[in-house]
Amino acid sequence: MSRSDDPLVGTGFRDRSRAQLGQPFLRQAIPRATDHTIAALHDRFADVDVAALRERGRRIRAETIRDLDAHLETLVAAFERNGITVHRAADAEAARGRIRSICSAAGARRVVKVKSMATEEIRLNPALAADGLEVVETDLGEYVVHLDDDRPSHIIAPIIHKTRQEVRQSLSRVAGRELPDDTAELTGFARGQLRDAFLSADVGISGANFGVAESGTVVLLTNEGNGRMCTSLPRVHIALMGIERVLPTLDDLAVMLPLLAGSGTGQLLTSYVSMISGPRREGEPDGPEEMHVVLLDNGRRALLGGPFEEALHCIRCGACQNVCPVYRQVGGHAYGWVYGGPIGAVLTPLFRGFDDGGELPQASTLCGACDDICPVKIPLHDLLLKLRRVGGGRAATRRERAAATFWAFLWSSGVGYRASIAVGRLGLTLARVLPARLRRGPVLARWAAGRGLPGRGGRP
Template sequence: MSLSNPLPFKQRVEQGLNDPFLRQSLKNAQARFREGKQRAAQILGNLEEWRTRAEAIRHHTIEHLDYYLDQFATNVENNGGTVFFAETEQEAVDYLIRLAKAKQAKTVIKSKSMVSEETHVNKRLEEIGVEAIESDLGEYIIQLAKEMPSHIIAPAIHKNRRQIAQLFAEVAGKELPEDTSALTRFARHQLRDKFLNADIGISGCNFAVAETGSIVLVSNEGNARLTTTLPKTHVVMMGMERIVPTWEDLDAVLSLLPRSATGQKITSYVTALTGPRRENDQDGPEEMHVIIVDNGRSNALGTEYQSILHCIRCGACLNVCPVYRHIGGHAYGGVYTGPVGAVLTPILEGFDEWEELPYASSLCGACTETCPVKIPLHDMLIDLRRDEVDEKRSPGVERFIFRLFGTAMNNPALYRLGLKMAKHLLKPFADDEGFLNKGPGPLKAWTEERDFPAPAKESFREWWQRAGRYGGDPDGR
């Protein structure tokens, strides 16, 4: 989806459904990720015990979030870093812009950071004349395409080699072969000078260890290490929930993150950063600034949705979701896609622009079953739907139908009358096999995708009154 011209939800869904490459790509990726996770879980052993432990760690941390944030911030500052708490997106970006101006920055190199996507950092930096370059290969591709990530761990999963070659050709000023190795070499060549000459490096934060004030990053490309080592100034953008109390706690969640995401035992690079360069260090930034972002996360604290803050951004829920598989990440419209996005985005930003997301689910429960920290995602989706009904956000016709249904269910005479009427009213829409395949009104959208059983010619109640109560069989004999 374009950043400059987002489509309405239904159009985004149609766009995903009508993209055969996207659907096949997601199907293949989900199968590969699921199989990898299953193998990794078997090797790990006692997966449920690990999940229970990780859930307990995340629950304890979020319950005492203020304590651990204070401990973390104190230790970052003791290590020579600077901490800024940003309540809103605006405050986070304003701090970054002030810093960029103070450093007279011309270029910024970025490793993967969902929070920087969430706060639209690239756009805001470009507005003040600072070039922001994504160094993660997938993020670099979608930056050139002016799109948002379509998957938490595979942001360019919706692009094929031909599309990527066309994007790179625009940068190169010449045609490039549709060869994976050649395209990767081109990206590496383009980014090398950017790493060496960037004034500021911006990274995300997979986990922040409160007891030492350390930042932990996981990656498979090594770009995070270059981003956080070569520029003189390193800026960390982290959601306030990314805390773990101790290194021992980190071991538990870090053991589950790559296994749940890609099926790896561990990612290629796990980097721990504790403050800026010290006196005898050979490399590293001269300054470290940690921007701790709320931006709506506190909306979940103390509510039934608090456990959404347990999320470790592994993408496992996307890898099992049938709805995501068919419509893709851009259909969700926000930075966070799949089941976790359908829950998190309305909590962060409210229902006004995101009221459709809780309905982008089959409620099959696969997301909850696979979540490494046991977030009850499908229960939350139901609760969000309830909240929308309570706020009268559902269509007026739908509210009227349910009021009518409630009245009928509470009145036996009306209920019996309704059953008799339904049998006759729906008869013209039934086929020879007794299914409604062209349902009227609200049933139309349902029957476009599936067959709905037509009411039986004789209901159980009618049969019971006629024959059953007298000992008759189902045929009335």
């Protein structure tokens, strides 16, 4: 995807995060929601040997990705056997083009969508709208995101950043009247709207949590039932699936389902698990007449066999966002693209390139909480470190490398080290006695913006 096509929001992580830090609601809402989900996760796995389960998950993902092309071949053959038309899209533009032409061939006017990060990734909705299609997101959170022309700020909980008041205002705009500030009333209104959309839509578009190769099955996990409506009521169902989401067997799925549901929401299973193996068959009373799967590459294949292959193991559960102490403060929008938190800091530079996302791996304290919670044991901390090494090319990295080289020159000699420590101590002492306006220097100023000077009383 070209940069002009979908620019990262704002100028950098620091600016974006400052904007987020200025929102008091966000500062309460994210800790509340993420703490709740993490507590549920721990409850869910309390009586399970979760370490062993994660290891099984890791092995399944690692073995699958290692031999991705073979599994994809099996998957495509099974899909086609099941009457599903398969399309391959090398990038976002190709994927959008495929989906647009399927909609156009179907003479579609209205499209309903299941929440899907892959469709966010390719910015599908604006493209469909430009074709004159009416697009309705049917996951409640995503519905509100779409009404507000916003972006999801969490993989699982798209409007974690919105207050009920904001949701009320958005829905009231649709209603053309002031809706009451009551959750049941608001969801009731949305349900009515969505019900009409389900019944009148020509095309339903979903993502795919998994694609099972042996059976040719698209697996969707939802909690609102909208997934089932979108994939069975309209005449045409299109599933956009990242090529890495393949699982070889249904046995593998039996391991991954509880890992995904447990890590994502702390559930045993989501309320709905749809396993879709083709369009309506003869004699069946319902289901779409046509089913298409669009296999999306968009930067994934390039990671195969390289140092970042493990990023493809991700099953998009959002647990790393929920435990991340940085995400906790700034939310997903600070990361500037669709994926936030630790996995976002890894995927964004890999999918978008270092010009766009090269800074994001620095937006982590490397605390490692994400490594511990990941259901498939992606070494996120390690990937962030590796990405920092690659960081190359960027102007900021070049400047920093020059500074690091000077530092290494000083600190690899006893004299240089002692001299710089003496200068540092003197600087701190002076800074303590000088008036604030004379305290300069980028390092000191940035430290002292919210913190006292360290080392008072000879202790850090």
